[in-house]
Amino acid sequence: MKGFKLSLLASLLMATSTWANAANVLVVLSDSDHLDLKNGVTYSTGFYLNELMQPVKALLDAGDTLTFATPLGKAPTLDQHSVNVKDFGGDQQAFDAHVKLLKDLKLTDPAHSPVISLSRVEQIGYNHFDAIFVPGGHAPMQDLSVSPVMGKLLQAFHAAGKPTALVCHGPIALVSALPDAQQYTQKLEQNPKATDAHWIYAGYKMTSFTNNEEEAAKGMFNGGQLKFTPQTALTNAGAKFSVGNQFKSHVVQDRELITGQNPQSALAVVQALEKQLTH
Numbered sequence: 001m002k003g004f005k006l007s008l009l010a011s012l013l014m015a016t017s018t019w020a021n022a023a024n025v026l027v028v029l030s031d032s033d034h035l036d037l038k039n040g041v042t043y044s045t046g047f048y049l050n051e052l053m054q055p056v057k058a059l060l061d062a063g064d065t066l067t068f069a070t071p072l073g074k075a076p077t078l079d080q081h082s083v084n085v086k087d088f089g090g091d092q093q094a095f096d097a098h099v100k101l102l103k104d105l106k107l108t109d110p111a112h113s114p115v116i117s118l119s120r121v122e123q124i125g126y127n128h129f130d131a132i133f134v135p136g137g138h139a140p141m142q143d144l145s146v147s148p149v150m151g152k153l154l155q156a157f158h159a160a161g162k163p164t165a166l167v168c169h170g171p172i173a174l175v176s177a178l179p180d181a182q183q184y185t186q187k188l189e190q191n192p193k194a195t196d197a198h199w200i201y202a203g204y205k206m207t208s209f210t211n212n213e214e215e216a217a218k219g220m221f222n223g224g225q226l227k228f229t230p231q232t233a234l235t236n237a238g239a240k241f242s243v244g245n246q247f248k249s250h251v252v253q254d255r256e257l258i259t260g261q262n263p264q265s266a267l268a269v270v271q272a273l274e275k276q277l278t279h
Contacts, residue, residue: 013046015049022063023130023277026121027056028150028173030139031070033077039226043138048075050087051135051167051263053098055270056105059133062274067129068107071147073117075110078102079137081220087263118149126156131277133270136168136209136263141230142259144173145183158200158256165273167260171208172230174201175237188228188236195236202238205254209263210243 001176004241035043035231059066070076085095106112121129132153134140144150154177166173178196182256187194208230218225235241244250248260251268258276260269 018144019237021278022065024065024067025059025131025133025273026126026153027052027066027068028132028134028144028153029068029076029115030137030143030205031071031074031076032074032139032142032215035138035142036227037221038227039224041219041221041224043224043236044079045081045138045142046079047135047137047139048079048082048087048168048263049084049098049102050082051137051170051266053102054088055133055135055165055273056265057098057101058267058270058274064277067121068105068113068115068222069118070115071118071143071149072184073115075108075113075115077139078108079139082137082263090232094169100192118147118153121153122149126153126160129162131163131165131273132157132162134166134170134173135266136166136170137144138169140169141172144170145157145175146181147173147176148181149177151181155200161256163256163258163276164275165258165260165269166208167266167269168209168262169230171206171259172233174206175233177201178237184237186232188233190241192228192232192235195238197238199237203251204257205240205252206234206257206259207242207244207250207252208259210246212243212246213262216246225255225260 029047035045088095177200178184184196211229211231214229242252249265249268252259258272
């Protein structure tokens with residue numbers, strides 16, 4: 001009986017310790033369901049299933065509290081191109097579990113989505129949140145890259161040194177922290193060598209979906225072309241861009257910033273984020 005009591009006490013202490021380390025994580029997604037390409041072509045997109053749901057499930061399993069937000073507070077859109085088992089290592093059971101969790105969370109349900117706006121996040125107070133996570137899919141290139149409220153959020157987290165994790169096309173959101181992100185991206189559309197020297201992340205090591213990966217995956221656009229790539233935008237703004245093996249997990253951590261190169265990096269990004277949150 002004494003051994004049982006000690007075992008029970010140890011279990012309770014471990015549970016208390018685990019929950020004591022729980023964090024409030026802000027998950028930021030795009031409002032957009034499309035990406036404007038060159039020559040007036042539009043590409044239907046949204047967030048990538050595994051890039052959102054693998055980190056979300058890992059964070060929830062760790063006992064973290066998640067708040068979901070978009071710039072305008074709209075229900076985000078799932079990119080149907082990403083609904084496949086291969087991004088879950090070919091594990092059908094894991095794929096099904098993550099699809100079910102997405103359905104249970106009602107994130108994409110316009111009538112019941114728990115998503116709030118980034119203006120509401122600011123009203124709650126940036127201090128309420130311990131970390132930011134931004135998944136990819138091409139949608140962030142449409143609005144997160146130039147969103148003033150996204151830029152304000154990132155500037156606050158940068159100043160506080162709070163963990164900011166982004167994966168695949170998600171890192172393009174970092175451009176919003178420029179003094180005039182809209183002007184910068186417009187210049188990039190006209191000139192891929194356009195630069196900006198006033199970025200809070202200048203000199204940071206980081207990664208994103210690479211130009212080589214964009215070239216390999218360009219068939220999905222059916223002949224359409226991106227106005228600019230994440231790698232070019234980040235590099236020209238002042239990033240020390242790191243390129244890993246194509247379509248292999250590659251994560252770069254520099255100070256508070258954690259970035260992952262592609263869908264295959266999603267789990268490693270959230271693992272790095274959890275490690276940083278517990279230190």
